[in-house]
Each structure stands twice: as C-alpha cells, then as structure tokens.
Amino acid sequence: MAITQAEFDIVRTLIRGEAGIVLEQGKEYLVEARLSPLARREGIASTSDLIAQLGRLKGPLHTKVVEAMTTNETIFFRDVEPFEVLRKEILPKLIEARRTSRRLQIWCGASSTGQEPYSIAMTLLDIPELASWKVDILATDISTDVLARARGGLYSQLEVNRGLPATHLVKYFEKKGLEWQINDKIRSMVRFEFLNLMKPLPSMTAPDIVFLRNVLIYFDTADKSAILTRIRGVMRQDGYLFLGAAETTRSLDDRFERLPFSKTGCYRIGSEPQPALRALA
Ligand SMILES: C[S@@+](CC[C@H](N)C(=O)[O-])C[C@H]1O[C@@H](n2cnc3c(N)ncnc32)[C@H](O)[C@@H]1O
Numbered sequence: 001m002a003i004t005q006a007e008f009d010i011v012r013t014l015i016r017g018e019a020g021i022v023l024e025q026g027k028e029y030l031v032e033a034r035l036s037p038l039a040r041r042e043g044i045a046s047t048s049d050l051i052a053q054l055g056r057l058k059g060p061l062h063t064k065v066v067e068a069m070t071t072n073e074t075i076f077f078r079d080v081e082p083f084e085v086l087r088k089e090i091l092p093k094l095i096e097a098r099r100t101s102r103r104l105q106i107w108c109g110a111s112s113t114g115q116e117p118y119s120i121a122m123t124l125l126d127i128p129e130l131a132s133w134k135v136d137i138l139a140t141d142i143s144t145d146v147l148a149r150a151r152g153g154l155y156s157q158l159e160v161n162r163g164l165p166a167t168h169l170v171k172y173f174e175k176k177g178l179e180w181q182i183n184d185k186i187r188s189m190v191r192f193e194f195l196n197l198m199k200p201l202p203s204m205t206a207p208d209i210v211f212l213r214n215v216l217i218y219f220d221t222a223d224k225s226a227i228l229t230r231i232r233g234v235m236r237q238d239g240y241l242f243l244g245a246a247e248t249t250r251s252l253d254d255r256f257e258r259l260p261f262s263k264t265g266c267y268r269i270g271s272e273p274q275p276a277l278r279a280l281a
Contacts, residue, residue, distance in 0.1 A: 003028055007051045011035070014054065014062060015069045019142055020198040020227075021218045023069070031069070038068045067143045071218070074112040076163035077119045078213070082242050082264045086209070087123050089261065090240050094208050095129060097238060104135045107207035109197060109231070110215035111139035114150030114190070115163070118182055120211065121189040122168055138204065140195035147192045153182035197227050206236045214244035221252065228253040232269060241267040 003011075011031050012023040023030070032047055039050040042061070053061060077083050094104060104124075108117040117139035124130050124137075141147050160169055160180045173180040195202065197215065210231055216224045228249055231241065241256060243249070243265035249256035257270035 003032055003047055003051065007031075007048055010051050010054060011065065011069070015066055018062070018066045018198075019070065019196065019218075020220075020223045021069060022220050034068045035065065038064055063144075067145050070143050070146075072112045072143065072146050074115045074214075076115045076160070076168075077165075078116065078163060079245055079263070080163075081261070082211075082213070082266070083119055083123050085261045085264045085266055086120070086242070087126055089259075090209065090266065091124070091127055091130070094240075095127075098133075098208070102133045104130070104133060104209070105205045105207045105236075106135070106137045106209045107204065107211070107235075108137065108139040109195070109210060109212040111141050111146075111150060111192065112143075113146045113155075113159075114139065114153060114182075114192070115155075115159070116211060116213065117150070117190045117192075118153070118186055119163075121186045122172060124189070125186075135189065136205065137190045138207070139190050139192045141192075142194070142196045144194060147194060150190075151187075151192050153187045154179045155182070156180075198223065201230050201234050204234060206234060206239070208236050208239045210235050210239065210241045212241065212243055214247070216243065216247045225252040228256065232256065235269075237269055239268070243267065 008028045008031055015021045015023060035047045035050055039045070039047050042050065042064070044050045044053065050061070050065075054065065098104060106120060108120060111117045117137050121137055124135055139150065141150075154176060155173075156179055160173065169180065172183050172186050174183060212227075212231065216227065219227065232253060232255055235241065240259075241249075245263065245265065247265055249258070249267055255269055255272075256267040259266045259268060
C-alpha cells in the first residue's frame with residue numbers, strides 16, 4: 001500500500017533536516033522502495049508502521065531511515081576524465097608546488113562505498129615520484145553502512161566490471177570467493193570517516209584536493225552554497241575542487257574559478273573576492 005502524504009512529509013522533513021537531501025513531491029515511490037526493505041529488516045510490518053514508529057524523539061531508527069534514503073550509486077573511475085585531469089594536470093602542478101613539504105592531503109567528501117577514493121589512490125600510484133611522499137586520503141560519508149563496506153574493500157564482479165580497467169583489477173585486487181578485495185596497500189592509503197556535509201566541518205588538515213562529486217545535486221541552493229563556502233574555508237588556497245558532471249559552483253560561490261577542462265568540473269579559488277566577503281574582511 002502506498003504511503004500517505006502525511007507519512008511522506010514526515011520522511012522528507014527528517015532527511016532534509018538531518019542530511020540536507022531534498023525530496024521533491026512525487027517521490028513517494030522512492031520512500032516506499034527504500035523504506036520497505038528497511039521495515040522488513042527491522043521486523044516491522046509495513047513502511048507506514050515504520051514511519052509511525054519514528055515519533056518525535058530521535059533514535060537509531062531515524063539514522064537508519066536517513067541512511068536508507070541516501071543514494072549511494074558510484075563506480076570506479078566515474079566519468080574517466082576527472083582522473084585523467086587529476087593525473088596529467090593537477091598532480092604535476094601540486095608536485096611542483098609542494099616540492100619542499102612532499103606532502104599531499106586529499107579529501108573525498110561523499111565517498112559512498114569507496115570506489116572514488118580508491119580510484120584516486122590508484123591514480124596516485126601511477127606517479128612514481130609520489131611513492132616517497134606522505135599522501136593522505138580522507139574519505140567521508142554520512143552513511144555508516146557505506147563507510148563499513150568501503151573499509152572492507154570487497155566488491156562484487158559486477159562492481160569491478162563497472163569502470164575499473166582490467167589492468168588495475170589484476171594489479172590491485174585479489175579474488176575472495178565470489179568477490180574481489182582491493183589490496184592492503186591501496187586500502188592503507190585511505191581513511192574512512194563519518195562526516196555530515198550539512199554540519200560545520202570538523203578540524204582537518206587543509207586538503208590540497210577536494211573531490212565532492214555527485215552529492216551537491218541532492219541539496220537545495222542555500223545548502224549547496226553554504227557547503228561550498230565551508231569547503232573553500234578549509235581547503236588550501238592554491239588547492240583544487242572536483243565536482244560531478246552535473247554540478248557547478250556558479251551562482252553558489254563565485255570565488256571558485258572553473259578550470260578549462262571540457263567535461264571535468266575542476267575549480268580553484270580565484271583571486272577576486274566577492275564584494276560581500278570583502279565587506280566582512
Ligand atoms: C551518489 S553518491 C556519490 C559517490 C561518489 N562521490 C561518486 O561520485 O561516485 C552520494 C553520496 O553522498 C552521501 N551523502 C548524502 N548526503 C550527505 C551529507 N549530508 N553528508 C555527507 N554525505 C552525504 C551519500 O550517503 C552517498 O554515499
């Protein structure tokens with residue numbers, strides 16, 4: 001049985017408030033599709049009963065509902081070109097700029113089940129010079145389920161078939177039963193942590209590179225703008241930001257300048273502050 005408008009409103013208010021994710025009218029089917037398996041797992045008779053149990057006090061069920069409503073779609077080397085731009089354009093520039101410290105900090109801000117940060121790690125290994133550098137990749141997500149999966153580094157045949165070059169499968173993965181496990185060397189390059197982009201950012205080493213791909217699309221304009229501004233505040237002033245193909249900083253944070261890589265949304269912080277920011281300085 002389909003959920004009612006009132007039930008839909010309870011769920012969308014919850015996920016908008018907790019995760020910033022905007023669920024438009026007409027997405028009742030999505031709530032049903034995501035929450036009915038959760039209801040079954042929790043031993044609750046129906047999606048309506050599950051929503052009724054949410055009540056007013058926040059508890060573990062709220063977290064599970066938020067997690068169930070996140071979209072975790074990802075693949076290795078998603079869109080290909082951003083990783084080419086990273087390898088051929090951005091890393092050589094940063095290697096030059098950080099020649100003295102020989103350190104690189106990378107933050108992947110919506111890492112889902114790990115394919116993206118692991119793709120970054122594999123890209124770094126393509127550059128022999130970085131072997132003697134201290135490189136740290138922090139990968140974060142709001143969903144503890146996907147973080148647990150990502151830490152395990154185990155992928156199905158279907159997942160490794162999507163985007164991962166055969167050479168990388170042979171080089172960096174081991175067959176474990178029906179699945180493939182990414183090797184310890186790559187796993188040790190990535191730290192997975194919980195981070196809700198809607199909240200003030202925790203203290204972190206200023207990233208030289210931020211990947212924030214295919215997550216802004218779920219937020220409203222004000223939240224997109226606030227998130228980009230917080231990220232700009234934490235990243236290195238000569239650092240780089242990668243967004244997803246359908247995302248932009250335009251009209252959201254005009255201090256970011258798009259670099260001229262045709263299909264890749266790669267940005268750096270420009271030298272011209274917005275008037276409003278200058279007024280605050
Ligand atoms: C579609 S996936 C994108 C994964 C990867 N960046 C990519 O492009 O393939 C979006 C991810 O954003 C996460 N997410 C959604 N809202 C979030 C929030 N408020 N804070 C942090 N992560 C969030 C979801 O849990 C999900 O794993």
